[in-house]
Amino acid sequence: MRYEFRISGVVPDTLAAGFPELDRIPVPEQTLLFGSVADEAHLYGLLTRFQSLGLRVLEMRRLPA
Amino acid sequence: MDHRAPTGDPLLTARFTPPAVPELLVHRSELLGRLAAGAGGPLTLINGPAGSGKTVLTAHWAADRRAQRPPMWLTVEPDDAPGAFWAYVLEALHRGGVTLPSEVGRPTRAEGVTRSFLVRLADGLAGSPQPAVLVLDQFDTAQPPATAEALDFVLRHAAGGLRIVLTSRSDPLLPLHRYRAAGEIVEIRHADLRFTHEDAEALLGEHRLDISQAGIRRLMERTEGWAAGVRLCALAMQRSADPETFLRQFAADRTTIAGYLLTEVLDAQPPPTQDLLLRVCVTDRVHPDLADALTGREDGARTLAGLARDNAFLEQIDASAWYRLHPLFAEVLRAHLRQRCPGLEPRLHGRAARWLARTGRLTEAVLQGAAAGDWPFAAAQLVDNLALGRLLTGLEADQLGRAFAGMPPGTAGAAPALVAGACRLAAQDLSGCEAALRRADAALTDSCGPAAHLGRAFLGVLAGRAAGDLTATERAAGDADRLLGELPPPLLAERPELRALLAAHLGAAELGAGHLDRAETTLTVAVAACGPPGAEHPGTQDAGTQHDGTEYPLCDALGSLALVALLQGRLRRATDHARASLAVAERSALPPGRRAGVDHLVLAGVAVEQDDLAAARCHLDLAAAATGLRPDPATTARAAVIGARTALAEGDGDAALAALRAVAPERLSDRAVAELAVAESAVHLARGDAEAALRLLDAPAADGPELAVARARALLALGRGPAAAQALAGVPEAGEDGVAAPVRAHASLLRAQLAEADGDLAQARRRLAEALALARPEELRRMFVESGPWVRRILDRDPQSARLNAWLTPAAPDRTASAPRADGQPPVVEPLTAREVEVLCKAAEMLSTEEIAAELFLSANTVKTHLKSIYRKLCVTRRSDAVHRAQDLGML
Numbered sequence A: 001m002r003y004e005f006r007i008s009g010v011v012p013d014t015l016a017a018g019f020p021e022l023d024r025i026p027v028p029e030q031t032l033l034f035g036s037v038a039d040e041a042h043l044y045g046l047l048t049r050f051q052s053l054g055l056r057v058l059e060m061r062r063l064p065a
Numbered sequence B: 001m002d003h004r005a006p007t008g009d010p011l012l013t014a015r016f017t018p019p020a021v022p023e024l025l026v027h028r029s030e031l032l033g034r035l036a037a038g039a040g041g042p043l044t045l046i047n048g049p050a051g052s053g054k055t056v057l058t059a060h061w062a063a064d065r066r067a068q069r070p071p072m073w074l075t076v077e078p079d080d081a082p083g084a085f086w087a088y089v090l091e092a093l094h095r096g097g098v099t100l101p102s103e104v105g106r107p108t109r110a111e112g113v114t115r116s117f118l119v120r121l122a123d124g125l126a127g128s129p130q131p132a133v134l135v136l137d138q139f140d141t142a143q144p145p146a147t148a149e150a151l152d153f154v155l156r157h158a159a160g161g162l163r164i165v166l167t168s169r170s171d172p173l174l175p176l177h178r179y180r181a182a183g184e185i186v187e188i189r190h191a192d193l194r195f196t197h198e199d200a201e202a203l204l205g206e207h208r209l210d211i212s213q214a215g216i217r218r219l220m221e222r223t224e225g226w227a228a229g230v231r232l233c234a235l236a237m238q239r240s241a242d243p244e245t246f247l248r249q250f251a252a253d254r255t256t257i258a259g260y261l262l263t264e265v266l267d268a269q270p271p272p273t274q275d276l277l278l279r280v281c282v283t284d285r286v287h288p289d290l291a292d293a294l295t296g297r298e299d300g301a302r303t304l305a306g307l308a309r310d311n312a313f314l315e316q317i318d319a320s321a322w323y324r325l326h327p328l329f330a331e332v333l334r335a336h337l338r339q340r341c342p343g344l345e346p347r348l349h350g351r352a353a354r355w356l357a358r359t360g361r362l363t364e365a366v367l368q369g370a371a372a373g374d375w376p377f378a379a380a381q382l383v384d385n386l387a388l389g390r391l392l393t394g395l396e397a398d399q400l401g402r403a404f405a406g407m408p409p410g411t412a413g414a415a416p417a418l419v420a421g422a423c424r425l426a427a428q429d430l431s432g433c434e435a436a437l438r439r440a441d442a443a444l445t446d447s448c449g450p451a452a453h454l455g456r457a458f459l460g461v462l463a464g465r466a467a468g469d470l471t472a473t474e475r476a477a478g479d480a481d482r483l484l485g486e487l488p489p490p491l492l493a494e495r496p497e498l499r500a501l502l503a504a505h506l507g508a509a510e511l512g513a514g515h516l517d518r519a520e521t522t523l524t525v526a527v528a529a530c531g532p533p534g535a536e537h538p539g540t541q542d543a544g545t546q547h548d549g550t551e552y553p554l555c556d557a558l559g560s561l562a563l564v565a566l567l568q569g570r571l572r573r574a575t576d577h578a579r580a581s582l583a584v585a586e587r588s589a590l591p592p593g594r595r596a597g598v599d600h601l602v603l604a605g606v607a608v609e610q611d612d613l614a615a616a617r618c619h620l621d622l623a624a625a626a627t628g629l630r631p632d633p634a635t636t637a638r639a640a641v642i643g644a645r646t647a648l649a650e651g652d653g654d655a656a657l658a659a660l661r662a663v664a665p666e667r668l669s670d671r672a673v674a675e676l677a678v679a680e681s682a683v684h685l686a687r688g689d690a691e692a693a694l695r696l697l698d699a700p701a702a703d704g705p706e707l708a709v710a711r712a713r714a715l716l717a718l719g720r721g722p723a724a725a726q727a728l729a730g731v732p733e734a735g736e737d738g739v740a741a742p743v744r745a746h747a748s749l750l751r752a753q754l755a756e757a758d759g760d761l762a763q764a765r766r767r768l769a770e771a772l773a774l775a776r777p778e779e780l781r782r783m784f785v786e787s788g789p790w791v792r793r794i795l796d797r798d799p800q801s802a803r804l805n806a807w808l809t810p811a812a813p814d815r816t817a818s819a820p821r822a823d824g825q826p827p828v829v830e831p832l833t834a835r836e837v838e839v840l841c842k843a844a845e846m847l848s849t850e851e852i853a854a855e856l857f858l859s860a861n862t863v864k865t866h867l868k869s870i871y872r873k874l875c876v877t878r879r880s881d882a883v884h885r886a887q888d889l890g891m892l
Helices: A041-050 B010-015 B027-037 B055-062 B084-096 B115-126 B145-157 B176-181 B197-206 B212-223 B225-237 B244-254 B258-265 B270-281 B288-295 B298-310 B326-342 B344-358 B363-369 B373-386 B397-405 B414-426 B430-443 B449-466 B468-485 B488-491 B497-512 B514-531 B551-567 B569-585 B598-611 B613-625 B633-649 B653-661 B670-686 B690-698 B705-717 B721-729 B741-757 B759-779 B782-787 B790-796 B798-804 B813-817 B834-844 B849-856 B861-872 B879-888
Strands: A002-008 A021-025 A028-034 A057-063 B044-047 B072-075 B130-136 B164-166 B184-186 B314-316 B324-325
Touching: A002 A041, A041 A057, A041 B326, B010 B072, B027 B044, B027 B055, B027 B184, B044 B551, B055 B130, B055 B164, B072 B084, B084 B115, B084 B130, B084 B145, B115 B145, B145 B164, B145 B344, B176 B184, B176 B298, B184 B298, B184 B813, B197 B225, B197 B705, B212 B225, B212 B244, B225 B244, B225 B258, B258 B270, B258 B326, B258 B363, B258 B430, B258 B790, B270 B288, B270 B298, B270 B326, B270 B741, B288 B298, B298 B314, B324 B326, B326 B344, B326 B670, B344 B363, B344 B373, B363 B373, B363 B397, B373 B397, B373 B414, B373 B449, B397 B414, B414 B430, B414 B449, B430 B449, B497 B514, B497 B551, B497 B633, B514 B551, B551 B569, B551 B598, B551 B633, B598 B613, B598 B633, B598 B782, B613 B633, B633 B653, B633 B670, B633 B782, B653 B670, B670 B690, B670 B705, B690 B705, B705 B721, B705 B741, B721 B741, B741 B782, B741 B790, B759 B782, B759 B790, B759 B798, B782 B790, B790 B798, B834 B849, B834 B861, B834 B879, B849 B861, B861 B879
Parallel strands: B044 B164, B044 B184, B072 B130, B130 B164
Antiparallel strands: A002 A028, A002 A057, A021 A028, B314 B324
């Protein structure tokens, strides 16, 4: 499964390093993080990690394989 | 209840204390008012992302002196297993002055608690004079669904005796819709928590910052009222030469707020402080000495105090030298640490582990050692502190087991091998455990301390019992006994459960091998080693939450003693031991999945011999539900015998045979093989195949009075009276000792039957009276029922004897008076009263206790009393089981 997460603001390198499994594209005032997600446990784990780093998820969607 | 005096571990105490309210604070009176109103009802929910000010608001409210009684506090941690969670809740209530009845008990297993524990807790809270208000801080999704479900249960059944205030980053798994529909919840959510323009202005004022209205608007737009953002910004502005310019830059920047502000605040610190912050973030809580151990400098106390004063990143834990990092900051700091100093993190974990071990914090040292990947160190902590058993029992078993889940299978060294063995044993993987123990043996040398050798012997005893190998168990127990003498007594005093565990397992192995007298002696020692029943055991480190671990061996040893008594034919004693074992399990809320179920098995065995088939079946079901320990081979065989006796008594010979034939004959003692053969021959006899019954009894190598009696029965059924009499000749007569009473009673009964067949009525009557006299003390009814109608014929001819032996037909008039039942269903021993039937009917409609009370115009307590009586009569422990059982019996 591939997922894309739209995060509010530009995620600095330091915090992005916490998500080596995801690629990153800065867009105006937001950051797109995307990559392959192993399973649902991984997905919820990612959401929890975003939350614990104070990253706000604006949007999340599954990408076509 | 076992509440030890707090020994003052500040980290533990901190969990029961509201965090200090920041000095610079906005008084959010509207929210405080809503919180106060919410705490007047069952549930208050404070929801918002990290740093939104949930805890600060709640702590502010808790510190309000105007409240009549300060709320109780518990900071929930993600690693709290369900059992540990409830142990902490009890501790929080206790520290808050709530006195619960002692029968509530205390959870001792990490995995969870029993429903009956929750019922007792709810009852206890319902009975307390004023409602307990409990804050559960950080009740996050890390909590398994079972905990939320259990909390909901207690909340709904405490009859207003419990009020919960939850703070959480995400909605808890409580049925919130139901609380909303009932108007029983007050919610303070993210939108409510956001700082308003006025709040921000007030906070900046507290920081002595004079910011223009436009500046505040910019701040509000950028942070969207996020409390941590506003606070961090105020902090950064204090250190900035030109706050307005800082605000403009901040507003123009597009980096995520937390990342931007934390980096700003971190970079504004002097380099030694930055270094300290980056290093201490590997632990959530930090002591100045620990900070020094992590930095290699000596400025920990000063730097931490300064940071706490500035309210930057961390706060002091009430009245202690410890500090805690804000969870959000800790996460961000860790991200910085990984980027700035790659590879340093594991080394820091290792240093923290060593400091924690030096200061006697075993569990934390093990967890940090595991996080460092330093398996030999982490494993050695458990082994050297004689704490291998904590991987198997206790509130921390899950947490410790998870920590070692990452240990590579072949990690070298004796301690890692021993830990691996204990973990395999906890997972019921006996061969995996034995393999690990072989690796430990290869690594163990004389240079290893006595603790490592004791660890090996300890696991040897446990594995030997599970394998049904008495020789190996005895050898290991002998080693353990010798090694215990070589260890320092103070260390042993901290582990009162060790001797009890060793004796309980050795006794069980002796029982498995059929040495009843030896087993009885050893098991009695095990029970004595657990201390006097219900005694307080002072001296363990963590107040209240650290039980001393003797509940488990006590429950186990009592269960084994019950089985010994059953096999000795002392049914009353067996019942007493089994009930004592159940009481211990109940008090410590051992979930069925962690119980061996021997106690229920014994009660089933007693019930079937007393011809109380309903009770036997129900205890067998309860024993089957207890799936915790994989029983040793002998117990498996005995379970099959008792199951077969019950099935046969119920008239289901096929089920009886199936139960007996499912037992694998390997690793069984001769005695157990003989018990199986006797039980199977009884099945054949009941089906009229006496030849097959007799053939079975010729096979077993073991000989003994039980076999002689069984043989005589078969011969008698074949009409071979003289041969039967000859078989019985070897069985001691009544009045002689050495043979269990049931066997002698049975022999006398057969002698009576022989005399009756010969037409010698006087002799038959004499022998029957002998059998009845032997059987009466233990109420052994089954053998007379099995023997056939001739017993009744003889007794009926003699009114005096019939009166004397009224015990043979217990409560016969009541039985017929009880509700009509479907054919073939066993009767209820004691009929339900009309009121009890009413209560049960309402329970069947899924009504709660309160609802039943309302419908029947009773008090909730009366309903509970009725329910307890119903459970006892139907021989069940749960409401749903009572309903099912009553339906099966055709009573509903």
